[in-house]
Amino acid sequence: MNDSLLKPLNDLETGERGVVRQLRGGREFTSRVATLGFTPGVEVTVVQNYGRGPILVTVRDTHIALGRGEALKVLVEVL
Amino acid sequence: MSKTEASLTIALAGQPNVGKSTVFNMLTGLNQHVGNWPGKTVEQKMGEFIHDEQVIRLVDLPGTYSLTANSEEERITRDFIIHEQPDVIVVIVGAPALERNLYLLAELLMMPVPLVVGVNMMDVAESNGVHIETHVLAAALGMPVEPLVASRNQGVHELLDAAIRMAENPTAFAPKRPAIRPEHRPVLADIKAQLAGQVPPPYPEDWVALKLLEGDTEITALIQNATQQAWGNIHTILLQHEDAYLDIAGGRYEWIGRIIRAAIMRPKPGAITLTDRVDRVATHPARGLLLLIGIFGLVFWLTYTLAMPVVSWLNQALMEPLSGWLRQVLFGAPAWLSGLVVDGIIGGAGTVLTFLPILVVFFAALGFLEDVGYMARSAYVTDRFMHWMGLHGKSFIPLFLGFGCNVPAVMGARIIEDRRACLLTILLTPLVPCTGRLAVLTFLAPAFFGRAAMFVTWGLVAFNLVVLALVGIAVHRLAFKDEHIAFIMEIPLYHLPNARTIGLFVWHNTLAFIRKAGSIIVIVSVIVWALSWLPNGDMESGLLATMGRGLEPVGRWMGLGDWRLIVALLTSFVAKENTIATLGILFGANSAVTGLAAQVAGVLTRPAALAFLVVQMTFIPCAATLAVIKQETGAWKYAIFNVGLLLVISLSAGVIMYQIARLF
Numbered sequence: 076m077n078d079s080l081l082k083p084l085n086d087l088e089t090g091e092r093g094v095v096r097q098l099r100g101g102r103e104f105t106s107r108v109a110t111l112g113f114t115p116g117v118e119v120t121v122v123q124n125y126g127r128g129p130i131l132v133t134v135r136d137t138h139i140a141l142g143r144g145e146a147l148k149v150l151v152e153v154l
Numbered sequence: 155m156s157k158t159e160a161s162l163t164i165a166l167a168g169q170p171n172v173g174k175s176t177v178f179n180m181l182t183g184l185n186q187h188v189g190n191w192p193g194k195t196v197e198q199k200m201g202e203f204i205h206d207e208q209v210i211r212l213v214d215l216p217g218t219y220s221l222t223a224n225s226e227e228e229r230i231t232r233d234f235i236i237h238e239q240p241d242v243i244v245v246i247v248g249a250p251a252l253e254r255n256l257y258l259l260a261e262l263l264m265m266p267v268p269l270v271v272g273v274n275m276m277d278v279a280e281s282n283g284v285h286i287e288t289h290v291l292a293a294a295l296g297m298p299v300e301p302l303v304a305s306r307n308q309g310v311h312e313l314l315d316a317a318i319r320m321a322e323n324p325t326a327f328a329p330k331r332p333a334i335r336p337e338h339r340p341v342l343a344d345i346k347a348q349l350a351g352q353v354p355p356p357y358p359e360d361w362v363a364l365k366l367l368e369g370d371t372e373i374t375a376l377i378q379n380a381t382q383q384a385w386g387n388i389h390t391i392l393l394q395h396e397d398a399y400l401d402i403a404g405g406r407y408e409w410i411g412r413i414i415r416a417a418i419m420r421p422k423p424g425a426i427t428l429t430d431r432v433d434r435v436a437t438h439p440a441r442g443l444l445l446l447i448g449i450f451g452l453v454f455w456l457t458y459t460l461a462m463p464v465v466s467w468l469n470q471a472l473m474e475p476l477s478g479w480l481r482q483v484l485f486g487a488p489a490w491l492s493g494l495v496v497d498g499i500i501g502g503a504g505t506v507l508t509f510l511p512i513l514v515v516f517f518a519a520l521g522f523l524e525d526v527g528y529m530a531r532s533a534y535v536t537d538r539f540m541h542w543m544g545l546h547g548k549s550f551i552p553l554f555l556g557f558g559c560n561v562p563a564v565m566g567a568r569i570i571e572d573r574r575a576c577l578l579t580i581l582l583t584p585l586v587p588c589t590g591r592l593a594v595l596t597f598l599a600p601a602f603f604g605r606a607a608m609f610v611t612w613g614l615v616a617f618n619l620v621v622l623a624l625v626g627i628a629v630h631r632l633a634f635k636d637e638h639i640a641f642i643m644e645i646p647l648y649h650l651p652n653a654r655t656i657g658l659f660v661w662h663n664t665l666a667f668i669r670k671a672g673s674i675i676v677i678v679s680v681i682v683w684a685l686s687w688l689p690n691g692d693m694e695s696g697l698l699a700t701m702g703r704g705l706e707p708v709g710r711w712m713g714l715g716d717w718r719l720i721v722a723l724l725t726s727f728v729a730k731e732n733t734i735a736t737l738g739i740l741f742g743a744n745s746a747v748t749g750l751a752a753q754v755a756g757v758l759t760r761p762a763a764l765a766f767l768v769v770q771m772t773f774i775p776c777a778a779t780l781a782v783i784k785q786e787t788g789a790w791k792y793a794i795f796n797v798g799l800l801l802v803i804s805l806s807a808g809v810i811m812y813q814i815a816r817l818f
Contacts, residue, residue, distance in 0.1 A: 098400065102369065103224060107642060109403040110220040112254045116404065122430070125439050128538040129547070129641055135407075136284075136420075137251040138429075140534045142546060142641030 085146035093151030100148040160211035168246035170217035171646040176304040221261040223372040241321035249279035260406040268327035283421030290417040296329040305652040332409035442535040461511040468508040498683030503676040521659035543626025546641035549579040556586030584775035585622040590730030601751035602763040678728035712812040713762025761815035769808035
């Protein structure tokens with residue numbers, strides 16, 4: 076897969092879906108979000124993204140709020 | 155082994171938001187001890203109950219998403235399981251988020267303790283179109299799985315029976331365990347070969363090997379110390395597989411996917427749930443904020459509308475007759491004894507206790523909002539604003555709790571993972587006006603300002619919040635250098651509130667307040683009375699008057715030339731409500747409480763009254779709050795810094811307010 080197709084999660088608009096392909100950032104961050112279900116290959120839906128403030132996504136049937144800085148480190152392939 | 159009288163120890167484990175405490179409360183009721191894990195600032199809940207003539211000890215483990223060493227809660231959970239080895243662990247998972255909740259189970263399956271599973275909130279899942287066949291799940295996992303609706307006490311006893319059967323016959327526990335992905339199996343086998351016989355008991359060898367591969371810092375340090383030559387080899391292997399942990403997490407989710415495939419029926423993708431509909435308003439940046447302000451206002455309106463009549467009723471129907479009766483009973487006794495009991499204890503601690511209804515209603519409202527799932531939304535909506543102070547939304551929750559009492563608010567700051575954000579939240583908490591201060595404010599403001607009282611009251615609350623924001627921004631800029639703090643938070647589904655959960659929330663918080671009133675506040679009421687009475691048996695020439703008069707020059711800068719007002723402020727250090735109690739004692743205890751406010755208003759000009767209220771609202775934290783600040787931060791320096799900071803803020807605010815108000 077071409078890396079240029081990957082977008083950070085906070086570039087997705089409300090209602091858009093994507094598949095997590097890569098996690099950036101330190102080990103503590105990546106292991107925390109992986110535990111919460113953001114492992115490569117999982118599908119996520121952006122429930123809310125108003126361009127500022129934290130974004131709200133669903134992953135594995137749960138709602139997770141992510142700060143914009145955190146969402147930037149989750150790279151997805153848009154569906 | 156001294157496990158008290160309990161014949162069985164059952165541990166409750168589960169991720170946050172699965173209703174684990176509802177199960178705990180159902181089983182233990184009021185027979186629970188809430189404290190801290192030894193040496194930690196994590197809440198420990200234990201309880202005992204009798205089931206079929208057997209005494210069972212129930213340990214509520216902290217809610218955790220996994221068993222890494224990333225947080226204190228996770229370390230406590232795994233340490234307890236490894237070192238204390240409970241007879242059985244009851245794992246609570248939530249039906250609406252089954253897949254994610256089973257992640258913890260996948261980790262617990264590597265522990266040397268038998269497990270049973272309770273799938274809670276079956277009703278919530280059904281209403282969201284999720285259907286779960288628990289017997290299919292049980293077959294796939296190879297262990298007992300019971301469906302639960304804990305809030306309605308459905309399935310709890312079946313689950314308990316299953317747990318006890320398992321504890322009595324642990325050899326029957328033969329579950330399917332998650333296997334690591336094929337590409338990592340040789341590596342894991344290598345590590346295990348290197349470890350053979352060198353893992354210090356009681357750590358399970360397989361688990362240690364897996365945790366090493368996951369890069370667990372605590373286990374890595376443990377093995378580095380325990381093994382001599384082997385560590386070099388292990389370390390080399392680990393360096394070549396540094397990102398194995400993501401594959402291991404992914405592998406666990408693949409395993410979970412296979413386990414639940416046949417057991418779960420989901421709604422069509424894109425179905426709109428009730429939670430989604432409510433959240434279109436509740437988490438919207440503008441509408442959500444309006445809703446939050448509305449809810450905030452409603453909580454206060456409800457608190458004071460419901461509680462104030464009870465407070466005045468308590469004063470008129472209970473405290474005043476009690477004082478009168480005691481005065482009669484003690485008629486023949488020495489004057490000092492009657493003074494001590496009636497003016498000191500009843501006038502002091504008694505007055506404070508009459509504010510209890512305010513606290514009960516406030517905590518009930520907050521417990522309700524927490525239980526239905528709203529508090530997480532309030533954190534989400536306020537996140538943007540909290541970032542100005544270098545905090546994130548989670549800090550809003552303890553700060554809001556501070557309006558009830560600063561003591562649980564300081565302890566509530568534990569939910570913030572980042573140490574510096576947690577410290578800053580604690581530092582800011584005393585600027586949230588608690589019930590005690592609000593009681594003083596609402597008691598005095600009408601007498602001071604008449605019709606404008608409402609305006610002044612809200613103005614002063616707003617003033618506190620503005621100061622809080624300014625201090626937060628300043629600390630963030632100056633001390634923390636704008637460092638970014640991660641915001642990652644689960645937003646639970648809305649669900650119906652459970653009366654028992656809310657009741658226990660109110661009970662624990664109120665009990666803490668009563669204990670405080672029963673101990674610290676009684677003692678200080680007596681001391682204040684004694685200081686005012688000694689040495690001549692006359693308040694005008696008492697020790698307290700001398701002290702207050704000594705401080706009059708400072709007071710005069712803000713128009714407070716009356717020593718009694720200064721003393722009232724000083725005694726608020728013991729408990730904020732004491733300001734009223736002290737005024738009650740110093741302005742002559744014979745006057746009914748209703749007359750007191752008018753009497754105080756009589757000695758103050760309006761600018762001075764304003765200054766008095768400003769100082770009162772921003773004055774140093776009370777003794778109990780300082781004690782928990784020390785306890786939570788682990789050092790007196792933070793508590794002392796807090797006192798210094800608030801002393802500067804309150805005195806300068808008082809002086810400035812007085813000097814400005816005098817111009818009009």
